[in-house]
Amino acid sequence: MLLRTGKLLARALPLATAVVVIVIVWQLVVAIFRPHVSLLPPPVLTAHEFWALFASGELFVHTGTSLARVLSAWTITGAIAIPLGLAMGWSRRVERLVDPFVEIFRPISPLAWIPLAILWFGIGEAGKVFVVCVATLFPTLLSTIAGVKRIDPVLVHAGQVLGCTDQPSLFRKVIFPAALPSIVVGLRISFGTGWAAIIAAELVAARSGLGYLIANGMEILRADKVLVGMAMIGILGVCFDALFRSLHRRFSWGEE
Amino acid sequence: MTGASKPLSVRGIAKTNQSRTGEPVEALLPIDLEIAAGEFLVIVGPSGCGKSTLLNVLAGFGEPSRGEARVGDMKIAGPDIDRGMVFQSYALFPWLSVIGNVEFGLERKGVPRRERREIALEHLRLVGLQDFADRGINELSGGMKQRVAIARAFAPEPSIIFMDEPFGALDALTRRFLQRQLLRIWQQYRKTVVFVTHSVPEAITLADRIVVMTARPGRIRRTTAVDLPHPRESTSERFREYERDLYAELDEELAKSFAVEARDLID
Numbered sequence: 443m444l445l446r447t448g449k450l451l452a453r454a455l456p457l458a459t460a461v462v463v464i465v466i467v468w469q470l471v472v473a474i475f476r477p478h479v480s481l482l483p484p485p486v487l488t489a490h491e492f493w494a495l496f497a498s499g500e501l502f503v504h505t506g507t508s509l510a511r512v513l514s515a516w517t518i519t520g521a522i523a524i525p526l527g528l529a530m531g532w533s534r535r536v537e538r539l540v541d542p543f544v545e546i547f548r549p550i551s552p553l554a555w556i557p558l559a560i561l562w563f564g565i566g567e568a569g570k571v572f573v574v575c576v577a578t579l580f581p582t583l584l585s586t587i588a589g590v591k592r593i594d595p596v597l598v599h600a601g602q603v604l605g606c607t608d609q610p611s612l613f614r615k616v617i618f619p620a621a622l623p624s625i626v627v628g629l630r631i632s633f634g635t636g637w638a639a640i641i642a643a644e645l646v647a648a649r650s651g652l653g654y655l656i657a658n659g660m661e662i663l664r665a666d667k668v669l670v671g672m673a674m675i676g677i678l679g680v681c682f683d684a685l686f687r688s689l690h691r692r693f694s695w696g697e698e
Numbered sequence: 699m700t701g702a703s704k705p706l707s708v709r710g711i712a713k714t715n716q717s718r719t720g721e722p723v724e725a726l727l728p729i730d731l732e733i734a735a736g737e738f739l740v741i742v743g744p745s746g747c748g749k750s751t752l753l754n755v756l757a758g759f760g761e762p763s764r765g766e767a768r769v770g771d772m773k774i775a776g777p778d779i780d781r782g783m784v785f786q787s788y789a790l791f792p793w794l795s796v797i798g799n800v801e802f803g804l805e806r807k808g809v810p811r812r813e814r815r816e817i818a819l820e821h822l823r824l825v826g827l828q829d830f831a832d833r834g835i836n837e838l839s840g841g842m843k844q845r846v847a848i849a850r851a852f853a854p855e856p857s858i859i860f861m862d863e864p865f866g867a868l869d870a871l872t873r874r875f876l877q878r879q880l881l882r883i884w885q886q887y888r889k890t891v892v893f894v895t896h897s898v899p900e901a902i903t904l905a906d907r908i909v910v911m912t913a914r915p916g917r918i919r920r921t922t923a924v925d926l927p928h929p930r931e932s933t934s935e936r937f938r939e940y941e942r943d944l945y946a947e948l949d950e951e952l953a954k955s956f957a958v959e960a961r962d963l964i965d
Contacts, residue, residue: 599759600789602777604854605806615802619793695792695836 457680480663491666492673501655505674508644508651511567512636515574519632523582524625530583531590532617544583552577552639556646565647570640577639578632585628589621623694630686637682641675703890704857706733706756710765713751724915725751728765731909731918736888740901743911743919744948744955749894750862752916756892757783757860769857779803782856782889786863788843790835796846797822797831803854821849824883841872845879852883858890866896877903881928898948902940903930910947913955919947 465485471477472484479487495501530537555576563569593616601616644653652671659667708731717723726748733739741749755762758777767774769781782803790799800818809817822828825845835843844864851859865873877900884891895901901908902924910919922944926936 594787594789596785596787596789597791599757599777599783600785600791601802602759603757603779603781603783603856604803604850605779607777607779611806615806616791619791622793693793695834 479665481665483666483669488666488669488673491664492670495655495667495670501670501674504650504652504655504671505678508637508640508653509678511570511651512574512578512633512640515571515640516578516629516633516636518571519575519579520582520629523579523628523632524586527583527586527625527628528590528613528617528621531587531621532613537587544580547576548580548584552635553642556643559643560647565649570643570648570651573643574636574639578636581632581635582625582628585631586621586625589624589628590617592624593617593620623690626686626690626693630683630690633682633686634679637675637679702857703735703888704770705735705737706731706767706769706858706890706892708732708756708765708767711752711755711762711767712764713748713755713760714763726755726762727915727917729916729918733890733892735890738884738891738893738904738906739909740893740895740905740907741909741911742895742898742901742944742948743916744913744952745896746914746955746959747911747951748914748916749911753860753862753892753894757781779806779854780857782851782854782859784844784847784851784859784861784864786866788840788847790843790846790850792835794835795831796827796833796835796838799835799846800850800853802850807854818849818853821853822846824852824886825849825879841868841876844868844876848876848880848883852887852889855887856889858892861891861893863894863896865900873900878929880904885928898941898944899932899937901944902926902937903932908944910944910951913951914958919951 468485472482483491492501526540530540552573555573559569559572563572597620598612598616601612606612606615640651641653641656644651645657648654648657652674656668656671659665659671708729710728710730711726712724712728713726714722715725729752731739741752743749751760754760756767756774758774758781772780774781791802794802797815797818800821801814804814804817819828819831822831825848827842827845827849830838830842835846838846847864851861865876868876881904893901893904905924908922908924910922911917912919922940924930924940926934926940930937
């Protein structure tokens with residue numbers, strides 16, 4: 443127990459230090475350059491606005507909306523990319539068939555899809571989910587493929603001599619669990635790219651979400667709202683990274 | 699159809715591989731071998747002689763170019779739970795616990811949960827790891843891992859077990875310990891075992907019969923029955939005699955195998 447608390451502290455301390463340093467530098471910049479409050483409000487004022495948005499529940503609504511969009515897109519692409527990645531990693535034929543499409547679409551930034559998404563879906567939910575889908579598909583897919591390819595062939599042989607002689611049981615009992623650590627890494631990375639993409643999509647076209655909060659703050663010259671939105675993105679990013687890291691530890695069976 | 703040990707009959711199995719330039723390379727010349735039910739057969743030979751290739755074909759991981767092999771009256775075509783295997787690199791499933799690994803084959807055979815656990819524990823007891831049943835694989839040392847792998851191979855009671863240099867990665871003391879443990883388990887279950895090794899003392903310690911293979915392309919140079927009672931003392935005069943004999947033959951093959959390698963490099 444003491445050990446766990448100690449470990450938690452050891453991980454939280456550098457983070458807390460960084461926050462303190464950021465606030466100090468921020469305060470210094472405000473003190474030295476004296477920017478107009480609509481451009482860069484001091485930390486105290488921003489904290490005040492954070493509290494106001496927090497207390498009114500507005501912050502939760504925006505955060506929840508953004509999260510829901512990312513989660514739904516991330517789940518959809520997970521359901522597609524994991525089976526597809528397993529197939530591509532396992533079968534050279536499937537890989538040769540699908541890989542050219544991946545090669546062509548992967549270098550196109552998901553942000554480049556935002557205009558098309560607006561044209562096709564308007565500014566409703568579908569367009570934003572679509573953009574996040576583009577952002578989350580490839581990290582999950584590529585990690586899954588790599589995970590299957592990295593499986594030691596001897597593990598597959600072991601599965602076969604222990605009774606997994608048909609493909610479905612081999613996938614279920616050996617290939618999927620063997621690739622799982624890599625799949626979790628892919629899901630972690632794609633959650634990050636999805637989280638970045640949703641903010642961008644909401645900046646361009648939305649009436650809700652953290653990206654909207656930021657864009658709206660800019661339009662009405664309220665940098666404090668912009669900063670609150672940015673802070674919230676950072677806080678959630680750190681939380682999800684910690685969550686996925688513990689998930690990854692859980693699924694790497696003490697190998698790393 | 700598992701349970702009783704079965705004989706293995708190898709008839710004219712040969713394997714030709716494709717080299718990188720597309721030329722055929724003879725890996726294995728036609729091999730004929732009859733292994734009795736419950737026999738412990740050890741194959742020794744210089745590295746690259748094709749003994750692992752032969753074992754892989756027998757386990758069903760590769761088609762032979764010619765010939766066929768039968769376990770009992772079943773022709774070998776693809777891997778099967780009736781033919782167990784122990785690998786040099788252990789090949790345990792790290793996402794399962796120790797006992798989860800041993801239960802794997804039993805579950806595939808449809809053994810009910812309670813019975814499965816009992817059988818698995820019994821096999822873990824045989825390798826002295828009953829207290830480690832719920833540990834993770836990555837908490838174990840190499841020697842312990844291979845003991846789990848042995849328990850895992852024996853638990854579903856296959857007709858025959860192939861072992862591909864199972865102790866090759868272990869230190870000498872662990873190796874000696876595991877050889878004895880394996881012998882005890884084998885004496886209890888009398889499974890047909892085909893065991894591949896580089897080590898001459900290991901072969902003499904374990905084998906009913908030793909097959910010496912030639913340098914590449916591999917074929918059988920000769921077979922020797924080891925007529926010594928267990929447990930065999932490596933210091934005994936008879937043991938030494940077998941050793942001298944086998945080393946003499948293997949030295950000759952090793953010289954040939956170096957010549958082959960040198961030729962490959964020049965070509």
